[in-house]
Amino acid sequence: MSVTVEAIDPANRGALALADERVEYSWNDLDPILNRAANALHAAVDARRRAAVFAPNSAETALAYVACLEAGVSSVPVNFHLTVQELVYILQDSNASVLFVGPETAEVGLAAAREAGVTQVVGWRCEAREGLTLWEDWLAAASAGALPADLKPLPHLHYTSGTTGKPKATETPPSYFPAADTVRAFAEILRPKVTPSPGIAVGPLYHTGPLGMVRNLFAGMSLVTVQAFDPEKVLALIERYRVAGSVMVPTHFQRLLSLPEEVRARYDVSSMKRLAHTGAACPRDVKKAMIDWFGPVLVEAYGGTEAGSTTFITSPEWLERPGSVGCALPPFELVIIGEDGKECPAGEVGQVYFRDTTGRGIVYHGDPVKTAEAHIAPGVFTLGEMGYVDAEGYLFITDRVSDMIVSGGVNIYPAEAEHVLLCHPDVADVAVIGVPNAEMGEEVKALVIPADPANPPSPEALNSFCRETLAGYKCPRSYDFVDDIGRNAMGKVNKRALRQNYWPSDRTIGG
16 A cells, blocks of 8 residues: 555545546545556656656646655656756756656657656656657556555755756755655654645645645645636635645735625635745735635745745734734744844844754755855855844845745746847847736836847847747746946846836835
């Protein structure tokens, strides 16, 4: 029996374990599938034991991640919007020896796998084609017997957007992936933290928040996955499955609240016990409206892929301190550092640092320079934001030190689009910034100095040029043609000054 299913009460193994819009699986249904997938993976990976998952949400996507956990394989969650070359970089950098794809990503995945030298590509719900092993055939050829449970569990290898244009790899931090010697021991650590009540994954599983719900599935919590977020459909699923938990970003909240009041009233959401949000600042009126609707079940986690959750706040706490992202979570301690390099007193704005009392800090896989740059002392690191702590230790984020854009909970680094646009023959210089978007929080805008001011390129031409190299979500949604972007003598651009022309003067990040 698979490690995932063995702890489920035999009387409950016929209950729902996993569902998407097409299929439902009980725990009994999952057991042979997981055993076969784990055995197939165990045989397919090389000594570095990595498999990349490049597919939208589906039951099979979740099963691929759980099979990696069962087989002691490190999964590499990949944004399924990436282009061939972007995927090639991740496959090569991660040393993945297996690639999972869905019907939407098979073509790009196969092209990238050929270039990266990945010979095992497994696809679900795909048409047969050269180089692709169909999921059903892959499972049928594998043993249905359980793998030894003494395999060592390996953390996911995530890729965060890089300020230099190349994503950097970081393993799931211990706060999300506690150390364990065996797969069974790892499951036993996780099981007390979950309940059998269903969770619903509405965000893409390549994000750390939704991916955590897959680890909960591994530990015995049933899961419903949604490929594309449709607000009314999500409400219907919450009511149908009596969903008790989810992880969302503020954009999801905005879309839910945009439904007519009579539509919202049609669905019973009283089963929801914990609705976590993360990924971007949530406007205060939006968060208050969600609490009024769902009740005081919203919790906010602030942190990063590299660190996990560093602060946490409940609904009652937030209602007393609107705008706060909470107090530090163990093993972290908050430290605010001023421009003079000294620790700031309560109420004074400075750069936000966290002291990891374990001494680990954050680690970028294979990049000691970037790792060192994030720290001011061993174990004391920053996620690149400004803020202050009140007298009770609650953190308020006020601005970002870095130029990162957060659109719909997705991190976008301007350097990637800038590097591409500077290669266009009609572009003399460019700065990419984040500007307000009512639904997504921010959107990407390019400020372009044309090579010939009398004959600037069209926004359509620049957008087409960008999309040849970058995933669509990284490309600017608008272009402004300007005479100057304010480069100083050192060649640096003050992005904060450029953003001020587009943002309201009272802008505050952090809810």
